[in-house]
Amino acid sequence: MKQKLHQKQVEQQVNKGKGVEEVLLVIDLENNRISYVSEIVEELLGVKAEKVLTPPNLFLSELIHPADKQKYLDHLEILYKEPNTEKEIVVRIKSREDSWMKFCFRDRQYLWSPNNETKALLSRIKYVHPDLNSQKTASTICKEVEQLNAPSYHYQYLVDSIDEAYCIIELIFNKKGEPVDYLFLETNSAFEYHVNLKNVEGKTIRELIPQHDSHWFEVYGEIALTGKSRRFQEQAKELDDVWYDCYAFRIGGEKSRQIAVLFKNVTERKLAEENLINTKKELEEKAQQRQLELEQNARLLEAVFDTTNLAIAVYKPIYDQDGKIADFEFLRVNKVLQELYLKDDRHLPGKTYLETTTHGVKLGIFDHFKEVMSTGVVMDKEIYYGKDGYNNWFRITARKQGELLITSIEDVTQRKRQTQRMEEAVKFNKQLVQTSPDTIFIINLDKYIVRYINQDMLPNVGMTKERIEGMSLPDVLAYLHPRDREKLVDFHKKILKSGDDEIHDAEFRVKTSGSNWEWFNARGKIFSRKEADWVEEYVLLVRNITEQKNTQLALINAEKLSIQGEVARTFAHELRNPLASIRMATDVIKHKLERSQQEEMNNYLDILSRSTNVLNDLVSNLLNASNYTALKLEKTDLALCVEHSLEQAADRIYLTGINVIKNYDDGPYYILADKEKLKIALLNIIVNASEATTPQEGVIELKIEKHKTDFLLSIKDNGHGLEQDQIDRLFDAFYTNKSTGTGIGLTSVKNILKEHDAQIAVKSAPKQGTTFEILFHNLEIE
CATH class of the missing domain: 3.30.450.20 (PAS domain)
Known part of the structure; x- marks a missing residue:
């Protein structure tokens, strides 16, 4: 009897056109537990919402008909795997009188949750009238239920004819009873005009706008819980900052969480009101500011007038x-x-x-x-x-x-007198600049250019006043010798860090023609500052010092040659006689040996003979070196020079059993060099390396590689190595650590390399061998 009574009440509501409110469920698909149910469930089933939400899962265990339970679980499994699918199912649910009533479930995945940590299902449940054909598909039954509960034609026509936007929404609450989302149940045709959202029915606002402003939920939640209607104006920041004028009221009974909202876009009116208020405020502020300025100006004028x-x-x-x-x-x-x-x-x-x-x-x-x-x-x-x-x-x-x-x-x-004195000073300085033998540069650091140059510097290579003035500093550096560019950059940095009265010097070379370079001296000083630690410009006085350099070099060479000449003549005189004796003794031994002995010793006798000739040539070169001759610099392949030097040292290398390793290809490695003098220098280094190694265990490694604008030649041995104090004195005249050495070989090496503008460095440590590293300028790089 009770079963029929409750079912009849529900049917009467449908027949009167009121319909029956749907039950809204949110189900956690990870464990099939209900996380939200609308309170209207109590009116339909006689079960309070809190009991449905309280574990164990009452909905699955008690309310769903046992015969429908597996079908419903399979239904959930499909929706778990297919997020974009909406499915319907008809399930029997126990009512308050323990009777079974059919309900249509329209389900889809709920695409928003506060933490996005689990998958959820949004389920809309409506009562199925017994008169409906239960043999039809769930989809067909649900559509018929929708039609049965649809609003009347007159109601729909009225709603669609109004200018204001209209919608019915159902609030969704979390376990704390806080409104966190709402579902769109119904909208009118004006809805899309006022809100930039389409096809919203059946979707939640969080699914459409995840970051929707929280105050909307607070207002709607209060209306749904209290039943008190409310008119208000709010701004929707996530909807392009639009302002809405809204009237919202609850529909349904006390347990209903559905509200209807009438609203319209009032952004233009709101902005106009705000602009009007702001304009009025600005005018008032300007009027006050103007009054203040007039008073201040009056006081200022009075003060200026008197002071x-x-x-x-x-x-x-x-x-x-x-x-x-x-x-x-x-x-x-x-x-x-x-x-x-x-x-x-x-x-x-x-x-x-x-x-x-x-x-x-x-x-x-x-x-x-x-x-x-x-x-x-x-x-x-x-x-x-x-x-x-x-x-x-x-x-x-x-x-x-x-x-x-x-x-x-x-x-x-x-x-006027100061101006006159300044004009006279400017005139004097201008005359001074025009008659100065130095080339004067003013370097501007805002634009990194040569702002001023007083005269041509080297017109024959294009360094004219017209071309240099306004040129960028990197373009000016291109004129300089590659090895001097880094030096000039350091010079530039020193000036920037210096005081106003400090003067810095630097020397550099500029190419004039072919392989000719002229020397210049630059003196630099800060010209002006923008701030205490911000240099705006500095001035350079540049003077050609090529003749001065040549004179200094000639004096140094003359002094060296005077000493070397005396030493060379002494050594030559002392070496000639022993060399002659060795040559004669070699010839005598060769003739006195029997033929079988000659064949055995012939190789060694030839080495003695060749070595005597080489030493004799060295004595001759030593005598020639005492009479200084200028370098004949020519385009030369560094690899060929190394090969020729190795050929001259071949007998020594053979006798001491040295293994020579060449780590370079055929090149070419073009440099400017005097072939004969450079071979003497390289031979000296190779001989020193061979003497530093243990016989039959020695290794000499020669390597040529490109290094920035130079070729790096390294000659490395595995000999006894040197202490640091020995390295420091290695190139000093007459210094030697050999019992039979003279101490002039490496001095000669350094002088020859210096004339070639080559840089030499020594790396060594006791018992770890020695490496000579020599940098030659790459002739192919200008």
């Missing part, structure tokens, strides 16, 4: 009967003018210009004042006044202000 160094007067013109200006009456003067005009105590206001001075008429000042009043053109002139030893310059200004004339007089004598 300025200028002599200020305010005149009123006096007209004759023809309407022409006849004189000016003093209305007001400041203290400076009173003292400048008159040394006595006479009071100027009330007196006229002509009765107080005659000089103003003679100097034409009076006529200028009349012209200002008639034309309105401002007067600003400097006038010289000289009389009775009083030689001063005055700047006089006059301007018309309504019917008054305001004038000022300033003594500019000191400024």
